[in-house]
Amino acid sequence: MLAKAPRGTRDILPGEVEKWLALENIFRNLCEKFNYREIRTPIFEHTELFSRSVGEDTDIVGKEMYTFSDKGKRSLTLRPEGTASTVRAFLEHKMYAQAQPTRLFYFGPMFRYDRPQAGRYRQFHQLGAEAFGSASPEMDAEMITLAMDFFHGAGLKQLSLEINSVGCPQCRPAYREEIRKTLEQNRIDLCPDCQSRFDTNPLRILDCKEEGCREINLQAPEIFDHLCSYCVQHFEDVLYYLKLLDISCRVNSKLVRGLDYYTNTAFEIVDTGLGSQNSLGGGGRYDGLVETCGGSPTPGVGFAIGVERVLLSLEQQNIQLEFEEEPRIFVATLGPKASTRGLQLVMELRRRGIAAEKDYLDRSLKAQMKQADRVGASRVLILGEEELEKGRVVLRDMVKGDQKEVELEIIIDMLSNVH
RNA sequence: GUGAGUGUAGCUCAGGUGGUUAGAGCACCAGAUUGUGGCUCUGGGGGCCGUGGGUUCGAGUCCCAUCACUCACCCCA
Numbered sequence: 001m002l003a004k005a006p007r008g009t010r011d012i013l014p015g016e017v018e019k020w021l022a023l024e025n026i027f028r029n030l031c032e033k034f035n036y037r038e039i040r041t042p043i044f045e046h047t048e049l050f051s052r053s054v055g056e057d058t059d060i061v062g063k064e065m066y067t068f069s070d071k072g073k074r075s076l077t078l079r080p081e082g083t084a085s086t087v088r089a090f091l092e093h094k095m096y097a098q099a100q101p102t103r104l105f106y107f108g109p110m111f112r113y114d115r116p117q118a119g120r121y122r123q124f125h126q127l128g129a130e131a132f133g134s135a136s137p138e139m140d141a142e143m144i145t146l147a148m149d150f151f152h153g154a155g156l157k158q159l160s161l162e163i164n165s166v167g168c169p170q171c172r173p174a175y176r177e178e179i180r181k182t183l184e185q186n187r188i189d190l191c192p193d194c195q196s197r198f199d200t201n202p203l204r205i206l207d208c209k210e211e212g213c214r215e216i217n218l219q220a221p222e223i224f225d226h227l228c229s230y231c232v233q234h235f236e237d238v239l240y241y242l243k244l245l246d247i248s249c250r251v252n253s254k255l256v257r258g259l260d261y262y263t264n265t266a267f268e269i270v271d272t273g274l275g276s277q278n279s280l281g282g283g284g285r286y287d288g289l290v291e292t293c294g295g296s297p298t299p300g301v302g303f304a305i306g307v308e309r310v311l312l313s314l315e316q317q318n319i320q321l322e323f324e325e326e327p328r329i330f331v332a333t334l335g336p337k338a339s340t341r342g343l344q345l346v347m348e349l350r351r352r353g354i355a356a357e358k359d360y361l362d363r364s365l366k367a368q369m370k371q372a373d374r375v376g377a378s379r380v381l382i383l384g385e386e387e388l389e390k391g392r393v394v395l396r397d398m399v400k401g402d403q404k405e406v407e408l409e410i411i412i413d414m415l416s417n418v419h
Numbered sequence: 420g421u422g423a424g425u426g427u428a429g430c431u432c433a434g435g436u437g438g439u440u441a442g443a444g445c446a447c448c449a450g451a452u453u454g455u456g457g458c459u460c461u462g463g464g465g466g467c468c469g470u471g472g473g474u475u476c477g478a479g480u481c482c483c484a485u486c487a488c489u490c491a492c493c494c495c496a
Contacts, residue, residue: 007487059494063420081496110496115420117490124496193493209493258495268495279496306496334454365454373456384454398456 008114008122019311020125022321024107026153027127034146036103036129041085043109047075053084053292055260057200064112066122078111081259083286083302084293086130091295100133119277119309128283128304132290135299137234140265140285141241143301147269147281148247154310155319156271159280161247163267164223164255165235166203169288171228172263176202178221186216203256223253234264261286265301271313280313281305327379329415330372331358334365334384342383345393345412352416373398381411 005011012020031038051061066078079085086104089095095102107127114120129146131139144161151159167175179202183190187198191210198205206217227235242249249267257266266284274280283303290298314321329349333342342358349356357375359368365382372380382394382403393411396403406414 004487064494112495114494115492116488117492120495126496128496276491277495281496304496309496332455364449366456367448369456371456377456380456382455386454394455396455401456403455 006122008116010121018323019314019321020307022323023154023307023310024127027105027107027150030146030150030153031105031129034103034129034142036105036131036146039086039089039104039106040108041079041082041089041106044076044078045085045088047077049084049088049293050077050080053087053261053289054081058258058260060112060258064114066111066113080112081110082106082108082126082128082304083130083259083261083289086302087132087289087293087295087300090130090132090298091290091293096133096295096298101139102132103129104131105129117277118275119306119312121308125307126304127307128302130300130302132298132300134301135234135285135287137237137265138241139299140234140238140301141245141247143283143303144238144242144249144267145245145247147283147303147305150305151269151280151310154314154321156280156310156313156317158271158273158317160270160272161249161267162252162255162270163238163242163249163265164252165227165231165264166256166262166266166284167223167227167231168263171226171231172203175221175223175226178226179203179205182219182221183216186219189216201260204258207254207256217254231264238265257282257284261289261292263287267303269305271309271316274309274313274316277309279306280309325376326355328375328377329354329356329379329381330368330375330377331356331381331383332365332368332372333358333382335388338383338385338388341388342381345381345383348412349415352412354415379415383408 028038047065047067050065054060056062060080065080067075068077069075086106090102090104105128108125109123110126111123113122116122127150129143131143144163148159148161166172180198183198183202183205187195189212190198190205191208191213194205194208194210194213197208205213206220208214208217224232224235239249239251255266255268257268262284264285264287266282268282269280270278271280272278281303283301285299285301287299288297289300290296331342331346331349333339339358346356346358359371363371365384369380377398380396380398382396387393387405387408390405391408392405393408394403395406395411395414
């Protein structure tokens with residue numbers, strides 16, 4: 001147990017970390033172009049922040065939160081998603097008093113207690129963005145474009161963008177009632193989950209995957225017939241702008257996201273070839289959330305993307321992320337004097353910005369050469385007692401396989417110029 | 420929370436119907452010229468056979484439990 005990461009968590013090892021950095025860089029650069037600024041919020045928050053904003057009746061709050069109380073008896077929760085914290089920070093630091101809209105992005109670990117499976121972890125990582133202060137459908141379109149540009153920047157193809165409108169507090173209650181009315185006589189045929197959803201959140205019945213529920217859902221009223229005129233217009237505008245910006249999408253009137261705070265736009269990006277957990281990201285508009293968290297009414301939109309799933313999708317589609325490997329110099333030495341001089345040499349190289357290393361295990365020259373090969377050294381400096389006496393060093397090119405003697409004094413400058 | 424599958428060396432896996440000191444490939448270390456990597460050859464170190472219990476003269480192998488991993492359901496990223 002001591003040497004085992006907890007269930008649903010894992011180490012990101014050297015060799016894989018490079019991919020994470022590459023994705024982070026793609027996202028950071030993109031966000032900069034869109035004028036979004038990075039925010040880093042705590043990894044845990046007051047439990048109430050999540051239960052209030054995400055919604056008491058959601059699966060996340062109901063059964064997936066890592067909640068604990070600290071020594072001061074405060075109930076705290078490891079964040080299961082990023083939007084709530086961002087909203088909290090927006091309010092706490094009165095960002096609404098600055099130039100609007102406020103555009104923010106984040107990157108970091110999230111936590112949900114769930115059975116792990118392919119593409120699902122208890123600690124997973126999301127990169128996401130939020131924009132406060134604009135209810136314009138242009139903002140929705142911008143947000144979706146940012147997400148899609150990220151996927152394209154990472155090299156992903158074959159993604160499907162699904163979009164829907166879930167209405168607003170003006171029209172949703174009536175629609176909710178409409179669903180209840182039409183499904184009432186079939187209520188006992190719904191799955192147990194949907195039976196309780198009937199009371200708590202009948203919209204969620206619509207995207208239930210149970211065969212029986214799906215059949216019953218055929219007679220459910222279409223949401224588009226029940227949106228208020230504002231919501232209809234907003235949705236149509238979003239679709240219009242997306243088309244204008246060359247973002248293709250598929251309207252899915254059954255799409256209902258698992259968080260309660262969404263209003264109007266809801267969207268999800270899925271990789272159809274991925275497997276069971278094929279949702280790479282999702283988001284939507286949440287015009288009531290800031291108010292729910294104690295602020296004055298402020299519209300907002302955002303999305304979150306699952307890093308592990310993006311990585312999985314890249315792997316499955318055989319797409320390599322680009323990252324440069326720095327050429328490396330290995331200093332091989334023979335004898336204690338040369339070893340000491342070699343240590344100086346290595347440090348000088350490093351201070352000149354050249355990646356370098358030497359052997360500390362007192363290994364034979366042969367073993368040092370082997371090691372040089374393994375760490376991917378492009379060149380090896382061989383320094384023995386003989387060379388040391390002559391004030392020279394052997395410079396070996398590991399790719400070509402040839403070598404020559406060079407003055408020890410000029411070797412650093414020489415290599416600095418090459419690199 | 421529910422279901423199915425799998426746990427043997429660092430990794431990938433062999434080990435018919437229970438029978439002596441548990442194997443291979445790769446990896447690792449050393450050697451094949453007293454100072455030179457990749458290829459080859461030789462040798463070497465490494466295994467509470469997931470854990471606990473049971474059946475048996477005898478269990479890696481059979482039974483039970485437990486834990487872990489994997490996949491799926493649910494839900495989501």
